[in-house]
Amino acid sequence: xxxxxxxxxxxxxxxxxxxxxxxxxxxxxxxxxxxxxxxxxxxxxxxxxxxxxxxxxxxxxxxxxxxxxxxxxxxxxxxxxxxxxxxxxxxxxxxxxxxxxxxxxxxxxxxxxxxxxxxxxxxxxxxxxxxxxxxxxxxxxxxxxxxxxxxxxxxxxxxxxxxxxxxxxxxxxxxxxxxxxxxxxxxx
Amino acid sequence: xxxxxxxxxxxxxxxxxxxxxxxxxxxxxxxxxxxxxxxxxxxxxxxxxxxxxxxxxxxxxxxxxxxxxxxxxxxxxxxxxxxxxxxxxxxxxxxxxxxxxxxxxxxxxxxxxxxxxxxxxxxxxxxxxxxxxxxxxxxxxxxxxxxxxxxxxxxxxxxxxxxxxxxxxxxxxxxxxxxxxxxxxxxxxxxxxxxxxxxxxxxxxxxxxxxxxxxxxxxxxxxxxxxxxxxxxxxxxxxxxxxxxxxxxxxxxxxxxxxxxxxxxxxxxxxxxxxxxxxxxxxxxxxxxxxxxxxxxxxxxxxxxxxxxxxxxxxxxxxxxxxxxxxxxxxxxxxxxxxxxxxxxxxxxxxxxxxxxxxxxxxxxxxxxxxxxxxxxxxxxxxxxxxxxxxxxxxxxxxxxxxxxxxxxxxxxxxxxxxxxxxxxxxxxxxxxxxxxxxxxxxxxxxxxxxxxxxxxxxxxxxxxxxxxxxxxxxxxxxxxxxxxxxxxxxxxxxxxxxxxxxxxxxxxxxxxxxxxxxxxxxxxxxxxxxxxxxxxxxxxxxxxxxxxxxxxxxxxxxxxxxxxxxxxxxxxxxxxxxxxxxxxxxxxxxxxxxxxxxxxxxxxxxxxxxxxxxxxxxxxxxxxxxxxxxxxxxxxxxxxxxxxxxxxxxxxxxxxxxxxxxxxxxxxxxxxxxxxxxx
Numbered sequence: 001x002x003x004x005x006x007x008x009x010x011x012x013x014x015x016x017x018x019x020x021x022x023x024x025x026x027x028x029x030x031x032x033x034x035x036x037x038x039x040x041x042x043x044x045x046x047x048x049x050x051x052x053x054x055x056x057x058x059x060x061x062x063x064x065x066x067x068x069x070x071x072x073x074x075x076x077x078x079x080x081x082x083x084x085x086x087x088x089x090x091x092x093x094x095x096x097x098x099x100x101x102x103x104x105x106x107x108x109x110x111x112x113x114x115x116x117x118x119x120x121x122x123x124x125x126x127x128x129x130x131x132x133x134x135x136x137x138x139x140x141x142x143x144x145x146x147x148x149x150x151x152x153x154x155x156x157x158x159x160x161x162x163x164x165x166x167x168x169x170x171x172x173x174x175x176x177x178x179x180x181x182x183x184x185x186x187x188x
Numbered sequence: 189x190x191x192x193x194x195x196x197x198x199x200x201x202x203x204x205x206x207x208x209x210x211x212x213x214x215x216x217x218x219x220x221x222x223x224x225x226x227x228x229x230x231x232x233x234x235x236x237x238x239x240x241x242x243x244x245x246x247x248x249x250x251x252x253x254x255x256x257x258x259x260x261x262x263x264x265x266x267x268x269x270x271x272x273x274x275x276x277x278x279x280x281x282x283x284x285x286x287x288x289x290x291x292x293x294x295x296x297x298x299x300x301x302x303x304x305x306x307x308x309x310x311x312x313x314x315x316x317x318x319x320x321x322x323x324x325x326x327x328x329x330x331x332x333x334x335x336x337x338x339x340x341x342x343x344x345x346x347x348x349x350x351x352x353x354x355x356x357x358x359x360x361x362x363x364x365x366x367x368x369x370x371x372x373x374x375x376x377x378x379x380x381x382x383x384x385x386x387x388x389x390x391x392x393x394x395x396x397x398x399x400x401x402x403x404x405x406x407x408x409x410x411x412x413x414x415x416x417x418x419x420x421x422x423x424x425x426x427x428x429x430x431x432x433x434x435x436x437x438x439x440x441x442x443x444x445x446x447x448x449x450x451x452x453x454x455x456x457x458x459x460x461x462x463x464x465x466x467x468x469x470x471x472x473x474x475x476x477x478x479x480x481x482x483x484x485x486x487x488x489x490x491x492x493x494x495x496x497x498x499x500x501x502x503x504x505x506x507x508x509x510x511x512x513x514x515x516x517x518x519x520x521x522x523x524x525x526x527x528x529x530x531x532x533x534x535x536x537x538x539x540x541x542x543x544x545x546x547x548x549x550x551x552x553x554x555x556x557x558x559x560x561x562x563x564x565x566x567x568x569x570x571x572x573x574x575x576x577x578x579x580x581x582x583x584x585x586x587x588x589x590x591x592x593x594x595x596x597x598x599x600x601x602x603x604x605x606x607x608x609x610x611x612x613x614x615x616x617x618x619x620x621x622x623x624x625x626x627x628x629x630x631x632x633x634x635x636x637x638x639x640x641x642x643x644x645x646x647x648x649x650x651x652x653x654x655x656x657x658x659x660x661x662x663x664x665x666x667x668x669x670x671x672x673x674x675x676x677x678x679x680x681x682x683x684x685x686x687x688x689x690x691x692x693x694x695x696x697x698x699x700x701x702x703x704x705x706x707x708x709x710x711x712x713x714x715x716x717x718x719x720x721x722x723x724x725x726x727x728x729x730x731x732x733x734x735x736x737x738x739x740x741x742x743x744x745x746x747x748x749x750x751x752x753x754x755x756x757x758x759x760x761x762x763x764x765x766x767x768x769x770x771x772x773x774x775x776x777x778x779x780x781x782x783x784x785x786x787x788x789x790x791x792x793x794x795x796x797x798x799x800x801x802x803x804x805x806x807x808x809x810x811x812x813x814x815x816x817x818x819x820x821x822x823x824x825x826x827x828x829x830x831x832x833x834x835x836x837x838x839x840x841x842x843x844x845x846x847x848x849x850x851x852x853x854x855x856x857x858x859x860x861x862x863x864x865x866x867x868x
Contacts, residue, residue, distance in 0.1 A: 039441055039491070046230040046238055054235070080401045080439050086231055101399050157494065160239060182235040 043159045044139075044152055045083040051113060051135060051150070052092050056174040061133025063109040068096040070110060074126070075117030077101055105129045113137060116148070123148060132171045144187070149173075153184065160184040254675050257587060257608035257620035259285065259347040259687040261736065265340050265368070270787055270797045272820040272834030273337060274386055274411070274861075276365060277330050281801065282785065284734040284750035285347040285687075286361070287777055289806070290856045291848035293385075293413050293425035294331040294456040300347050300361030301689065302730045302756050302777045306848040310628045310665070312358035315365045316448065317524070318485055318503050321357050323546060323566045323595075324516065324559075326631035331456050332479050332507060333365075334429055336391050336407050338377060341368040347734065348689060349606065349626035349669050356568055356593060359626045359667050360691075367448075370395055370403035370437045376868045383861025385836075387412045404436040415457070417842035417855030422459070424474040425854070429454035442491045449484035459849045462513040463556030463640040465711050469651055470556075470642035472850045475512035482506050495530035514557050518548040534578030538589075542570045548632075555711065556640030559632055560658065566632065568595040574606075585610045597630040602664060616677035623671075627664035634662035634697070634722045646716065650707075654718040656699065663724050668692045681740040690731045696758065698725030700765035725764025726773075730756045744789040752781040775808025776846075795822040809847040816843060830865045 052069050069092055073079065083099045090097040106114065108131035116123045118139040124146035127136060136148045143151040149168040152161050164187045168175055180186050230238065253260050261283050273279035277296040281288045287304040289297040298308045307327035313320050315335065321328050346362040373395040382388040388411065395405030410430040415423035433450035455476045463470045485503035492498070505520040524542035531537055546566040550559040574589025590605040606624040613619065639656040646652055673687040700723040708717040732754040739747045756774045760766045782802040789795055802815040816839040822832040835858075837843065842855030 042230055042441060043238055043241055046233065047235075049231060050235055050238065077400070080441055082441050084400065090231075158239060158241065178235065182239055 039082075040154065040159060041079050042082050042086075045079055045086045047152070047159065047161065048083065048113060048115060048137065049086050049090060049097065051137070051179070052090075052097055054176040054179040055135060056176075057112055057135075058133055058172040061109065061112055061172065062095075066095070067109075068098040069112045071097065071099045071113040071115060072106055072111035073099070073101045073115045073117060074103070074105075074120060076119035078117065106134075109133070116140075116143065133173070134171065135168065135173055155184065163187065253685070254618055254677070255610065255612070257585075257610040257622055257673075259671060259673055259689070259734065261285075261345045261347070261685075263343040263345070265338075265342060268337055268340055268343070270795065270820060270822070271785075271799065271818070272797075272832065272836070272861075272863075274389070275330075275337075276333055276335065276343070276363075278836075279337075279343060280345070280363070282750075282783060282799075283343075283345045284736045284752045284781075284783075285732075286345060287754075287781065287803070289803070289809075289811075289846035289848075290416075291846045292416050292458070292854045294427045294458065295425075295848060296330050297776070297846045297848050298328075298330070299777060300345070300363075301691065301732060302754055303360060303773065304777055304846075306846075310357060310359040310361075312356065312362045313365075314363070316367055316485065317487065317501050318483060318505060319356070319522070319544075320505075322507075322518065323356075323568070323629075323631050324518070324548070324550075325633040326357055326628055329479075329507075329509070331427075331454070331477075332452065332481060332509075334409070334411075334431055334452060334454075335365065335367070336393060336409050336431075336433075338379070338391065338393065339367045339373065339405075339407065341366050341372070347687070348622070348671055348691075349604070349624035349667065356570065356595070356629050359628045359665070367435070370405045370435050371397065373405045374403070377865065378867075379863055379865040381861055381863035383834075383859055385414050385416075385857055385859035386861040387414050389863075401439045402436070404434065406432070406434045408432040417857045419852050419855070422474055422851070424457040424459050427454070427456045429456075444489045446487040447485070449482065451480075451482035453480040455479075458511065459851055460511060460513045461850045462554040463642050463653075465555050465640070465651075465653075465713065465715065467651075469645070469653075473512040477509065477511040479510075480508045496527070498525065498527035500525050511553070513554045514550065515553050516548060516550045518546055521545045531575075534581060536576040537574065538576075539573040540571065544568050550632075556638075556642075558638045559636045560638060561636070564632070564636065566596055568593070568629070570594075583612050585612075593627070593629060595629045597635055597662070598664060602627055602629075618675045620673045621671065622669070624667075624669045626667045626669065628667075629664050630662040634658070635660050637722075643718070650714060650716055652705070652716040652718070654701075654720055656720045656722055657702075659721040659723060662722060663695050665697060665724065666693065666695050682737070683739075684735065684737040686733065686735050688731075688733045690729065692729045693758070694727035694761070695724035696726035696728070698723050698760070698764055698766035699769050700725055701767060702765065720767075723764065723766070725761050725766040726758055726770055727761050728756070728758035728770070730754060730758075746787045748783075748785045748787075750781075750783050754779055772808040776806050778804040778806060778813075780804040793824045796820070797822075803845070806846065809844075810853065811844045811846060814843045814845070815839065828866055828868055830867075832863045832865070833860070834863070835860045 048071050087097040087099050105126045111134055113135045116136065116138040123138055123143055127147040137150045138148045139152050144162055144164050147167060150161050150163050152159060161183055162185045163180060163183045165175060166187060253262060263279055263282060268279045271279065271282060277288055277298060280286050280298065285301055287299050289304060291297055291306055295306050297304045297306045300311050303310055307325050309327040313328045320333055344364040348361060349358055373393060374397060375395060377393040380390045391409040393405055393407040397403035412428040415425045429452060431450060431452035435448040438445040455478055457476050459472055459474045462473050483503060483505040487499065487501040489499045490497060501524045503522050507518050509516045522544040524540060526540040529537045544567060548564055548566060550562045552558050552562060570591060570593050572589060572591040574587060576585055576587045578585050587608040590603050593602045604626050608622040610618060610620045636658050641654045643652045643654055669689060669691045671687060671689045675685050677683050700721055701718065702721050703719045705716050705718045708715055732752065734752045736750040754777055756777055758770045758774055760770060784800040786798045797820040799818040803813065805811060805813040816837045818836045818838065820832060820834045822830060824830040837856055837858050840858065842857045844853045845856050847853050
């Protein structure tokens, strides 16, 4: 039976446990002591709320004087309940801020901000179908090229955005200079 | 489980723990202000402050095959649908390096890189993280791994010892079946159909969600399948099954929770050998096996930050098997933890811990097949740690790791170290190489099992048997595997994946005579007994290559192929008492396997898929080489309805694939079925 024990990778019980505990301990302790970083979509949701504060919509963009400022998410929803938590209780100029999820291009005056999820590969098809008064926000790097107004981009692990002011103003939207100054780039 | 008892020196150990962790703590990435989490807090920040915060992007793309230093092949849900596979073993035919030979309607002989048997040993099979390998014989019962094929997101097959997927039995490969997240299965899906072999089937699924953070689905399925082709007219292998299950997924901002479960009940006809000490001593029984089971699994994943995420999983699984020659009720309780960390100096560390307890009851059905004691508890503990080190950023990465394995069958802890190197020459070309040491732990069938074989009746009327007695010293089978792989993207639409391997084995399972025949009086009646044992008396090597090209000459036409070459050289160790099982092992795996698939989108609504398959001979099974073809036409006539027609094994009325059943070879029939799918 000598050949049976050839090349046997085995450790006596106690040193194996020691190794496992060290490897494990290293992982566990930092977990509970490190502060949690916010997630990408938490920050994007905060930006979407901020856009409602730093942009003026024309009166025709709304169905009625009492209708809310509606943020619509088109496509795969990576926000979860984050966006709802952020807009809860918020109001701009007497209008509530609300969030909804949609599956195709919205009818006119139902959305004031249209967030096009990165799962939607053909934004170029949807954008021309929208009426004026809708701020379009996207995540793909082709978004501005396809006619979008604001595109989120991750740079150095920070959430930044590019603005195409020309398209936004053509849609009747007024972007505050505060917003423009924080953008990574602005096309005028 | 007493894994964490450390004798003495515990202060010393604690000191080491804290010393190590304070090192990693100091290197943790700097947090930029403000350092609070939570959407509510973020609302109050100015635009400038929001632009400065560093974030975690949990949306990690699954690692692409081209970047993996292992021989991985992914069968997508669409590949499976277009092949028209109605079971997981049938879908596995498309994977290079995997040998699938159908024994009868409900049994397959499957192996990866050789050693295919109806037990499918030495391969780890998982469904959504639940291991479905049984410690009874260290293999997998495919007749109870039925799944609603529409719910499968993908099947990842790793040939060779597994990488980060860890667990017992991952010696020759890992088959990981992953079902879709409930988010992807909203709406109603009903499909029904039938044919000559798939006589009738009905699948139903309903899924929904609250549109934000909760999704679910429920499903039910049932089928009845006909026997295969039997020259002796004994159509024993009819099979019917009913199954239902559910899945729920919750997504919070940094946590996801999944709860899923299934239950099934089936009757599968089979032919098995049964031996007993009393006449007629040895028979082939043609009878129904009654198989049922249920399982429930919960999983929690948490993303702590960019560099840290972990997962905890718990499941319970019960299988109930009543066969003509044995029965078993096995309960499995399993808990696993896995964490991934990014450490400084381009290191991705993963580590995990897991434990599993299986109380089992194997009541005696025939006296010639017994597990003693028949009520037992099997257990195992595993751990692994792995570090993927970016030696040269984006170009060269070295992965070092090891698994630790402890079971009730072995004393001490076994190590399975592995080293892998990935050289990314460019976005389109990668080379990888790996060395792994893996082992297949002993099972109940080696250590607790009495198996009687009838030889003859002597002239004086006394029966003469051989019996395999339990071998409590059965050692794990050992593998040292060396692999080399190359992947290349050529132009815009051609891709090829090449792998070569050399596996050196020792302590392989052998059937050894342990002494001279002697007269035994218990159990009665008096008989002559030749004692034997399962020992570790075989060794040798296997080597081979797998080539899998893929070409998309047009947008609507995709061609895929695979060629696998296998050479097995297995023999007896110098002083082994093995009775001569090596030629049968070598002769039960094919030298060559070829598949060619053509996927044609004839129009937006019409799909045509053609598959050609060749498998070279299995001399030990008396099965000649065969080639055959499959076809599927799918016609989606509007958004809700699709009709498909699938033909399988079309070249001959029937052909042999494996001789795994007692009695004559079972022919696998040419078959056709039609399926109508309604979805909303």
